[in-house]
Amino acid sequence: MTDAPVHQAGPNAELARFVPDPALFRVSALRVGAALAGDWLMIAVAFAVAIAFAHPLVYALAAIVIARSQLALAVMMHEGAHGLLARNRCVNDALGQLFAAGPLWLSLRTYRAGHLKHHRAPMEEDDPVALLFGVHDYPVTRGRLIGRLLAYACGIGYVTSVVKLARGEFAHALPKVGKSRAYVAWEVASMLAGNGVLFGALAWAGHPLLYVTLWIVPSVTLLPLAGQVRAIFEHAGLPAGADQSRNARTIVRRSWQTFLFGPHAIHFHIEHHLFARMPFHHLRVVHRQLAERQLLPDGNLYAGYGGVLRDVSVRCPVAESGGSG
Numbered sequence: 221m222t223d224a225p226v227h228q229a230g231p232n233a234e235l236a237r238f239v240p241d242p243a244l245f246r247v248s249a250l251r252v253g254a255a256l257a258g259d260w261l262m263i264a265v266a267f268a269v270a271i272a273f274a275h276p277l278v279y280a281l282a283a284i285v286i287a288r289s290q291l292a293l294a295v296m297m298h299e300g301a302h303g304l305l306a307r308n309r310c311v312n313d314a315l316g317q318l319f320a321a322g323p324l325w326l327s328l329r330t331y332r333a334g335h336l337k338h339h340r341a342p343m344e345e346d347d348p349v350a351l352l353f354g355v356h357d358y359p360v361t362r363g364r365l366i367g368r369l370l371a372y373a374c375g376i377g378y379v380t381s382v383v384k385l386a387r388g389e390f391a392h393a394l395p396k397v398g399k400s401r402a403y404v405a406w407e408v409a410s411m412l413a414g415n416g417v418l419f420g421a422l423a424w425a426g427h428p429l430l431y432v433t434l435w436i437v438p439s440v441t442l443l444p445l446a447g448q449v450r451a452i453f454e455h456a457g458l459p460a461g462a463d464q465s466r467n468a469r470t471i472v473r474r475s476w477q478t479f480l481f482g483p484h485a486i487h488f489h490i491e492h493h494l495f496a497r498m499p500f501h502h503l504r505v506v507h508r509q510l511a512e513r514q515l516l517p518d519g520n521l522y523a524g525y526g527g528v529l530r531d532v533s534v535r536c537p538v539a540e541s542g543g544s545g
Contacts (some may be wrong), residue, residue, distance in 0.1 A: 287442030322410030
């Protein structure tokens with residue numbers, strides 16, 4: 221799959237001289253299978269606990285876990301967009317659509333087209349990711365940031381994004397995706413199959429409404445919120461440019477924060493942009509190698525998401541200077 225060259229270091233000659241071990245670009249079927257199985261197991265356990273202990277607090281915790289797992293599936297869809305779920309293209313796309321994109325009512329092929337354009341020129345004016353997540357205008361005031369996050373948490377952000385898409389506000393940036401009728405039918409079938417199995421299992425257990433309250437509702441509230449936090453962390457407030465170590469960020473170590481917002485090593489985002497053909501299960505290794513050689517910009521490395529949110533927001537609008545000193 222020709223989504224990116226080996227390097228995205230631009231004019232950074234020192235970084236461009238770093239060549240990772242070719243083994244780090246090999247996909248491990250075992251690691252991919254374990255990741256997908258783990259995501260779905262977490263979803264199953266969350267539903268099972270919610271059924272066994274019918275209590276509002278349990279439902280709230282289950283919704284958080286399920287939304288986090290939906291984000292993890294979205295990250296695996298992202299891996300599929302780069303052809304990193306399987307060495308065979310057809311197998312890769314089938315896995316990504318059936319077990320990641322489809323259950324989220326998404327199309328892997330449509331996502332791939334926009335996402336690969338994002339990789340070619342992050343944070344440019346027509347970057348689809350920056351436009352869809354609205355991260356071009358950072359830094360913003362602290363109040364505006366909080367308002368945006370709250371809008372996503374209650375579903376307003378999701379509805380607003382869908383309306384903008386329907387109106388064609390992003391049409392100039394989103395690549396046209398050609399699909400045959402048969403392929404569209406296959407995509408729809410994958411969506412209906414994944415959601416049908418989930419709804420059927422919950423109905424068989426006597427709790428069909430949990431499909432709505434713990435699958436659909438989190439997917440339009442908590443999942444978009446997590447996606448917004450992730451998008452802000454990854455690129456908000458950073459410049460466009462050929463050296464992609466400068467227009468992405470990395471959380472340097474795993475924690476409960478990366479568990480919630482950066483599953484499957486997506487928090488090593490500088491590394492992913494530099495080596496887009498590297499599977500998620502090798503990003504931590506290449507991060508360590510780059511850090512040891514001091515090839516990563518210190519200003520783009522963070523211990524957690526809170527630091528990023530602080531850096532991309534200000535307490536009050538910055539007044540324009542009326543003269544020079």
